[in-house]
Amino acid sequence: MENKASSTNKSEVITSIMAIREKSKEKRNALLNATLSLVNNNGFHDAPMSKIAKMAKVSPATIYIYFVNKQDLINQLYLERKQAYTERAFEGYSEVMPVKKAFELIWYNIADYKLKELEESWFLSQCDNTTMIEEKVRQEGLKHLQPLLDLWERGQKEGIIKDVSPYVLYAYAINSLSFLMNMQKRELYQFDKKSLDEAFQAAWDSIRI
Amino acid sequence: MENKASSTNKSEVITSIMAIREKSKEKRNALLNATLSLVNNNGFHDAPMSKIAKMAKVSPATIYIYFVNKQDLINQLYLERKQAYTERAFEGYSEVMPVKKAFELIWYNIADYKLKELEESWFLSQCDNTTMIEEKVRQEGLKHLQPLLDLWERGQKEGIIKDVSPYVLYAYAINSLSFLMNMQKRELYQFDKKSLDEAFQAAWDSIRI
Amino acid sequence: MENKASSTNKSEVITSIMAIREKSKEKRNALLNATLSLVNNNGFHDAPMSKIAKMAKVSPATIYIYFVNKQDLINQLYLERKQAYTERAFEGYSEVMPVKKAFELIWYNIADYKLKELEESWFLSQCDNTTMIEEKVRQEGLKHLQPLLDLWERGQKEGIIKDVSPYVLYAYAINSLSFLMNMQKRELYQFDKKSLDEAFQAAWDSIRI
Amino acid sequence: MENKASSTNKSEVITSIMAIREKSKEKRNALLNATLSLVNNNGFHDAPMSKIAKMAKVSPATIYIYFVNKQDLINQLYLERKQAYTERAFEGYSEVMPVKKAFELIWYNIADYKLKELEESWFLSQCDNTTMIEEKVRQEGLKHLQPLLDLWERGQKEGIIKDVSPYVLYAYAINSLSFLMNMQKRELYQFDKKSLDEAFQAAWDSIRI
DNA sequence: CATGAATGAGTTTTCATTCAT
DNA sequence: CATGAATGAAAACTCATTCAT
Numbered sequence: 001m002e003n004k005a006s007s008t009n010k011s012e013v014i015t016s017i018m019a020i021r022e023k024s025k026e027k028r029n030a031l032l033n034a035t036l037s038l039v040n041n042n043g044f045h046d047a048p049m050s051k052i053a054k055m056a057k058v059s060p061a062t063i064y065i066y067f068v069n070k071q072d073l074i075n076q077l078y079l080e081r082k083q084a085y086t087e088r089a090f091e092g093y094s095e096v097m098p099v100k101k102a103f104e105l106i107w108y109n110i111a112d113y114k115l116k117e118l119e120e121s122w123f124l125s126q127c128d129n130t131t132m133i134e135e136k137v138r139q140e141g142l143k144h145l146q147p148l149l150d151l152w153e154r155g156q157k158e159g160i161i162k163d164v165s166p167y168v169l170y171a172y173a174i175n176s177l178s179f180l181m182n183m184q185k186r187e188l189y190q191f192d193k194k195s196l197d198e199a200f201q202a203a204w205d206s207i208r209i
Numbered sequence: 210m211e212n213k214a215s216s217t218n219k220s221e222v223i224t225s226i227m228a229i230r231e232k233s234k235e236k237r238n239a240l241l242n243a244t245l246s247l248v249n250n251n252g253f254h255d256a257p258m259s260k261i262a263k264m265a266k267v268s269p270a271t272i273y274i275y276f277v278n279k280q281d282l283i284n285q286l287y288l289e290r291k292q293a294y295t296e297r298a299f300e301g302y303s304e305v306m307p308v309k310k311a312f313e314l315i316w317y318n319i320a321d322y323k324l325k326e327l328e329e330s331w332f333l334s335q336c337d338n339t340t341m342i343e344e345k346v347r348q349e350g351l352k353h354l355q356p357l358l359d360l361w362e363r364g365q366k367e368g369i370i371k372d373v374s375p376y377v378l379y380a381y382a383i384n385s386l387s388f389l390m391n392m393q394k395r396e397l398y399q400f401d402k403k404s405l406d407e408a409f410q411a412a413w414d415s416i417r418i
Numbered sequence: 419m420e421n422k423a424s425s426t427n428k429s430e431v432i433t434s435i436m437a438i439r440e441k442s443k444e445k446r447n448a449l450l451n452a453t454l455s456l457v458n459n460n461g462f463h464d465a466p467m468s469k470i471a472k473m474a475k476v477s478p479a480t481i482y483i484y485f486v487n488k489q490d491l492i493n494q495l496y497l498e499r500k501q502a503y504t505e506r507a508f509e510g511y512s513e514v515m516p517v518k519k520a521f522e523l524i525w526y527n528i529a530d531y532k533l534k535e536l537e538e539s540w541f542l543s544q545c546d547n548t549t550m551i552e553e554k555v556r557q558e559g560l561k562h563l564q565p566l567l568d569l570w571e572r573g574q575k576e577g578i579i580k581d582v583s584p585y586v587l588y589a590y591a592i593n594s595l596s597f598l599m600n601m602q603k604r605e606l607y608q609f610d611k612k613s614l615d616e617a618f619q620a621a622w623d624s625i626r627i
Numbered sequence: 628m629e630n631k632a633s634s635t636n637k638s639e640v641i642t643s644i645m646a647i648r649e650k651s652k653e654k655r656n657a658l659l660n661a662t663l664s665l666v667n668n669n670g671f672h673d674a675p676m677s678k679i680a681k682m683a684k685v686s687p688a689t690i691y692i693y694f695v696n697k698q699d700l701i702n703q704l705y706l707e708r709k710q711a712y713t714e715r716a717f718e719g720y721s722e723v724m725p726v727k728k729a730f731e732l733i734w735y736n737i738a739d740y741k742l743k744e745l746e747e748s749w750f751l752s753q754c755d756n757t758t759m760i761e762e763k764v765r766q767e768g769l770k771h772l773q774p775l776l777d778l779w780e781r782g783q784k785e786g787i788i789k790d791v792s793p794y795v796l797y798a799y800a801i802n803s804l805s806f807l808m809n810m811q812k813r814e815l816y817q818f819d820k821k822s823l824d825e826a827f828q829a830a831w832d833s834i835r836i
Numbered sequence: 837c838a839t840g841a842a843t844g845a846g847t848t849t850t851c852a853t854t855c856a857t
Numbered sequence: 858c859a860t861g862a863a864t865g866a867a868a869a870c871t872c873a874t875t876c877a878t
Contacts, residue, residue, distance in 0.1 A: 024858080043340035045254035048851055059860040061854075070852065128391075129338035131252035135395065164407040167398045171388040172381060172411045179380040182337075186344065189376040198373045202381045206415035233841080258869060268843045270871075279869070442837080461758035463672035466872055477839040479875075488873065546809075547756035549670035553813065582825045585816040589806040590829045594798040600755075604762065607794045616791045620799045624833035651862080676848060686864040688850075697848070 028066045030056035032077045036123050044074075044132045075137045078127050081120050082141035088113045090147055099155040100204070103173070106148060107200055110174060114181040115191055121181050148174075152207075162209055172206035237275045239265040241286045245332050253283070253341045284346045287336050290329050291350035297322045299356055308364040309413070312382075315357060316409055319383060323390040324400050330390050357383075361416075371418055381415035446484045448474035450495045454541050462492075462550045493555045496545050499538050500559035506531045508565055517573040518622070521591075524566060525618055528592060532599040533609055539599050566592075570625075580627055590624035655693045657683035659704045663750050671701070671759045702764045705754050708747050709768035715740045717774055726782040727831070730800075733775060734827055737801060741808040742818055748808050775801075779834075788834055799833035 034055035038047035049070060053060040067073040089110045093102060114121045127133045133141075152169050155161030161169070180199065183189035191199075243264035247256035258279060262269040276282040298318050302311060323330040336342045342350075361378050364370030370378070389408065392398035400408075452473035456465035467488060471478040485491040507528050511520060532539045545551045551559075570587050573579030579587070598617065601607035609617075661682035665674035676697060680687040694700040716737050720729060741748045754760045760768075779796050782788030788796070807826065810816035818826075 027859095041340070043254075044252070045341070049853080050851070060852085061860055061862095062858080064853070065858065125338050129334050131250070132254070162407070162411065164411070165398060165404060167389060167392050168404065168408055168411060171385040171392075171408075172415060175388040176380040176385055176415075179384040180376060183376050183380075189374060195374060195377065198371070199377055199380075202371065202373070202377060202415040205417075206381060206385075206411040208414075236841095257867075259867085269869085270843055270845095271841080273870070274841065445838095459758070461672075462670070463759070467874080468872070478873085479839055479841095480837080482874070483837065543756050547752050549668070550672070580825070580829065582829070583816060583822060585807060585810050586822065586826055586829060589803040589810075589826075590799060590833060593806040594803055594833075597798040597802040598794060601794050601798075607792060613792060613795065616789070617795055617798075620789065620791070620795060620833040623835075624799060624803075624829040626832075654862095675846080677846085687848085688864055688866095689862080691849070692862065 024066075027056070027058055027062065031058065031063060031066060031073065032080065035073055035077050036081070036119065039074075039126065040119055040123055044126070044130065071134075074127075074132060075134070078124070078133050078137060079141055081124055083144060085110075085113060085117075085120065085124060086144035089145075093147065095147070095150070099151060099158060099160050100208075102151050103155070103204070104200070106151070107173065107203055108196075111177055111196060111199070114177050115184060115196075118181065118185050121178070122185050125178050125182065145170075160209060161207055169207050173203045176203065233275075236265070236267060236271065240267070240272060240275060240282065241289065244282055244286055245290070245328065248283075248335065249328055249332055253335070253339065280343075283336075283341055284343070287333070287342050287346060288350055290333055292353060294319075294322055294326075294329065294333060295353035298354075302356065304356070304359070308360065308367060308369050309417075311360050312364070312413070313409070315360070316382065316412055317405075320386055320405060320408070323386050324393060324405075327390065327394050330387070331394050334387050334391065369418060370416055378416050382412045385412065442484075445474070445476055445480065449476070449481060449484060449491065450498065453491055453495055454499070454537065457492075457544065458537055458541055462544070462548065489552070492550060493552065496542070496551050496555060497559055499542055501562060503528075503531055503535075503538065503542060504562035507563075511565065513565070513568070517569060517576060517578050518626075520569050521573070521622070522618070524569070525591065525621055526614075529595055529614060529617070532595050533602060533614075536599065536603050539596070540603050543596050543600065563588075578627060579625055587625050591621045594621065651693075654683070654685060654689065658685070658690060658693060658700065659707065662700055662704055663708070663746060666701075666753065667746055667750055671753070671757065698761075701754075701759060702761070705751070705760050705764060706768055708751055710771060712737075712740060712744075712747065712751060713771035716772075720774065722774070722777070726778065726785060726787050727835075729778050730782070730831070731827070733778070734800065734830055735823075738804055738823060738826070741804050742811060742823075745808065745812050748805070749812050752805050752809065787836060789836055796834050800830045803830065 031052060034052045035047065038051055038055065042051075049060050049063055052073075053063055063073065067076065089106055091109055093105055093109075097105070128138070148170075149166045152161055152166055156163050177199070180189060180191070184191060240261060243261045244256065247260055247264065251260075258269050258272055261282075262272055265272075272282065276285065298315055300318055302314055302318075306314070337347070357379075358375050361370055361375055365372050386408070389398060389400070393400055449470060452470045453465065456469055456473060460469075467478050467481055470491075471481055481491065485494065507524055509527055511523055511527075515523070546556070566588075567584050570579050570584055574581050595617070598607060598609070602609060658679060661679045662674065665678055665682060669678075676687050676690055679700075680690055683690075690700065694703065716733055718736055720732055720736075724732070755765070775797075776793050779788055779793055783790050804826070807816060807818070811818060
């Protein structure tokens with residue numbers, strides 16, 4: 001073993017690279033999680049890179065290996081969580097389902113996510129009511145909701161859904177949940193099965209004809 | 210009144226004191242306005258006291274004559290704007306009005322405020338989705354909404370309003386407007402008379418039995 | 419009584435001026451006392467003019483009527499208290515007294531002052547171990563001690579007192595009391611009649627032949 | 628050792644780490660020295676972090692790598708110098724020495740230190756007559772003097788030393804030197820071999836029976 | 837004389853980012 | 858890749874002093 005590099009064969013190299021990648025992913029995730037946690041608890045204005053690094057158990061300098069700067073870190077975090085959120089929203093959904101059935105599925109998916117993943121939801125809610133995310137990135141995060149808009153359009157054609165702007169539909173049918181989630185986080189309100197059904201009824205009543 | 214010194218009578222003194230008080234109020238207001246504007250445009254994390262001072266055309270040190278620290282400045286701003294908002298909400302309202310009529314009045318009041326005073330609304334929205342305001346202060350800001358909760362209770366007794374938590378009612382009937390206001394601010398959506406009426410219909414449908 | 423000024427006769431004017439002077443002296447004293455108290459408790463570095471003013475119940479601007487600036491305030495305070503201290507030191511002293519008798523009198527005077535006027539003593543002690551007083555002013559404060567130096571010189575001529583520098587005599591015979599006073603202030607040591615006499619004995623032993 | 632990269636062996640790494648540690652220690656010392664110098668010349672109230680940094684040739688931010696805040700910097704400086712002082716005081720001392728011999732040794736050690744290390748002594752003197760050091764830290768700094776107290780106790784048992792509080796003994800036998808050191812620093816007094824011996828005689832006379 | 841309000845210059849401290857290793 | 862140390866720039870806040878009244 002004169003030379004360190006030559007002593008490892010190809011498959012070992014690949015394994016090693018993968019191990020590194022895995023390790024890197026772990027660090028990247030630790031950083032994203034730390035950021036979310038700090039922004040949630042202290043606010044964006046009190047989530048310094050040094051604290052993020054400490055919480056993720058890496059050096060501050062390491063952050064800049066994974067992200068070009070703080071804004072990039074926040075942006076990537078936002079996009080990942082937004083995507084996870086939308087993925088959950090459409091779990092089990094198929095475009096051939098009847099409109100109400102489909103909406104019900106999506107609504108309960110979203111409700112389930114928002115109430116179970118309180119931290120992620122609260123983070124997204126902050127991002128959407130703040131200048132911490134650039135408009136461009138926010139747009140990017142929204143595009144995954146298209147299937148819901150398509151569903152509503154179908155519902156409108158079928159005469160089931162009110163013929164109003166999708167923003168109005170979203171405001172009433174979906175966004176209201178954010179407020180309830182906030183209240184739950186602040187421990188002012190507590191969801192149970194019954195109140196969830198009541199909320200769904202209100203959502204549906206607000207958009208159906 | 211031959212002599213200037215001897216001519217200063219009581220009423221003049223009072224006028225002079227009032228002038229000073231007025232001037233002070235002006236400075237305080239300039240500071241509050243500057244803060245709102247900066248927080249709105251740059252976010253809480255990029256609204257330093259130095260910029261606030263510059264915008265209000267005073268020295269940074271002057272801020273501390275009117276507010277004990279930055280948090281106090283933000284808190285006072287929040288409370289004042291929240292109060293202005295709730296005052297507008299109940300303009301023309303009387304407890305003897307029929308439930309739907311009363312709700313309609315309040316809803317349109319709020320809609321009118323949120324869409325006309327976009328800056329104030331956006332600021333309040335940020336405050337309510339952020340850690341920048343302490344929970345205690347937020348509670349303080351909420352208490353003026355009681356008449357609406359009372360109205361809903363009456364509606365529930367009369368069998369007009371759904372028998373669900375006031376948080377659910379608020380989420381659907383009122384808070385949805387915040388989302389639409391956000392969209393309007395981002396120039397993704399534009400309200401007109403027709404869409405306003407549609408939104409009201411959705412609000413009412415969501416809470417009525 | 420057409421004219422305010424002319425309506426007062428000479429004796430009234432004098433009384434009035436004296437009243438003003440008295441009132442002024444009161445304010446000046448209040449300021450000096452407030453300064454001493456703040457410097458003692460917070461240190462010179464945390465005794466701002468604003469706090470001094472508040473404690474003396476005057477406006478910050480008023481301080482500048484009585485003192486040209488903060489340094490002047492401190493200097494005058496130092497000089498006044500130093501003078502009060504030396505005056506007490508020589509109470510009852512006459513140059514014709516025998517040396518030991520005279521020294522005993524002065525020593526007990528000083529001890530009495532240092533232990534009774536703990537605050538004043540602690541303040542002077544700070545001043546003498548700090549750059550807060552300019553050397554020039556400190557010199558000024560020292561000159562009232564001359565009679566003690568003269569006494570020692572007499573004692574040396576009479577062969578009673580060691581023939582060493584007056585600084586050495588002062589260091590041992592007088593300054594040691596400052597240390598004991600400090601300990602008393604910090605509640606590490608408590609003087610009584612017996613220990614006072616012991617201290618005197620040590621003082622006398624250190625300088626007598 | 629053909630290849631630079633592969634040549635870094637363990638001992639070199641250790642050397643390198645030590646070099647870093649050494650460099651860090653240097654910076655820390657530069658900061659402590661700068662602080663002492665500035666506090667001595669300008670007073671605690673005029674020794675801003677910015678000046679300290681400049682004098683130590685580092686950025687102000689760097690100070691906070693080594694000390695948590697200004698108070699901590701001062702505390703650590705005080706403790707280090709106090710310890711150096713007491714270490715010097717007991718150089719060559721052994722508990723079996725005869726009382727007077729031992730006292731003489733310690734006394735001259737202290738005198739030597741106080742007169743040679745004028746800056747350190749003046750700094751400690753300021754700290755002990757000021758609120759800039761917290762009482763707790765001052766206590767910490769004092770505990771190293773215990774051997775002297777033990778020596779005195781032995782002297783008292785042997786009937787050599789006056790049976791008075793150790794505070795009195797310290798006030799006369801040791802603290803008097805501080806005053807003389809102050810005078811020397813202010814160039815009002817100049818020690819030489821003869822006057823040093825005179826001072827020792829005064830010290831001994833004040834505490835011996 | 838007396839003052840409340842105002843402020844420029846300065847204070848301590850923090851922070852996003854870089855760099856030598 | 859990873860890092861601890863370093864830092865310029867800026868943050869929040871303070872303070873001695875002034876000035877219009």
